[in-house]
Amino acid sequence: xxxxxxxxxxxxxxxxxxxxxxxxxxxxxxxxxxxxxxxxxxxxxxxxxxxxxxxxxxxxxxxxxxxxxxxxxxxxxxxxxxxxxxxxxxxxxxxxxxxxxxxxxxxxxxxxx
Amino acid sequence: xxxxxxxxxxxxxxxxxxxxxxxxxxxxxxxxxxxxxxxxxxxxxxxxxxxxxxxxxxxxxxxxxxxxxxxxxxxxxxxxxxxxxxxxxxxxxxxxxxxxxxxxxxxxxxxx
Numbered sequence: 001x002x003x004x005x006x007x008x009x010x011x012x013x014x015x016x017x018x019x020x021x022x023x024x025x026x027x028x029x030x031x032x033x034x035x036x037x038x039x040x041x042x043x044x045x046x047x048x049x050x051x052x053x054x055x056x057x058x059x060x061x062x063x064x065x066x067x068x069x070x071x072x073x074x075x076x077x078x079x080x081x082x083x084x085x086x087x088x089x090x091x092x093x094x095x096x097x098x099x100x101x102x103x104x105x106x107x108x109x110x111x112x113x
Numbered sequence: 114x115x116x117x118x119x120x121x122x123x124x125x126x127x128x129x130x131x132x133x134x135x136x137x138x139x140x141x142x143x144x145x146x147x148x149x150x151x152x153x154x155x156x157x158x159x160x161x162x163x164x165x166x167x168x169x170x171x172x173x174x175x176x177x178x179x180x181x182x183x184x185x186x187x188x189x190x191x192x193x194x195x196x197x198x199x200x201x202x203x204x205x206x207x208x209x210x211x212x213x214x215x216x217x218x219x220x221x222x223x224x225x
Contacts, residue, residue: 004155034213042218043203043216043219044216045216049213089155098161098169098171099144100161100171101146101148101156101158101214102158103155103157104155105154106155
């Protein structure tokens, strides 16, 4: 079946450091790809998405590019802030059928001042 | 923020008791989902609905049932709660176009 694999956390960075969170997927076909973020005690919020190969999603300084060749959708940010501390989830979804999200296990990011 | 609420937000119950969680939306979205979140597993789909009275199972549906008698409400029932159902439950909604799914704030359930 379809699956998403994320790098293990937690990831601990100093403020203004560069962030990369790796995400790879296995799927039959070409899904849409997403990054969701969960702040402490809250639900999930969509951070960014890409719907086809070579698309780049971006939001709030975060970016991710849909790489069909490597089945990857790595999340990057050039300079993290303390307020970016959260859990980040990579997910895929097909645009037909049940349209449900398949999530990775999540990566906790902690940014220190 | 999308108009989606969950109730209760927190619940403690005992093994063997029935539990019903409610998801309510004011967006008139067609699709509704129940996920559970557990450490090391991310979120996993329990059940989903694609319209009033139209529901189907997800990957972890054993021990759960759902009902949707109105567009705005999607109920998740644990017929006889077990400790393995201790989790955080999230409801999500989406349109047919599914530009994105919007998540509720979650329900934290503890089964003793």
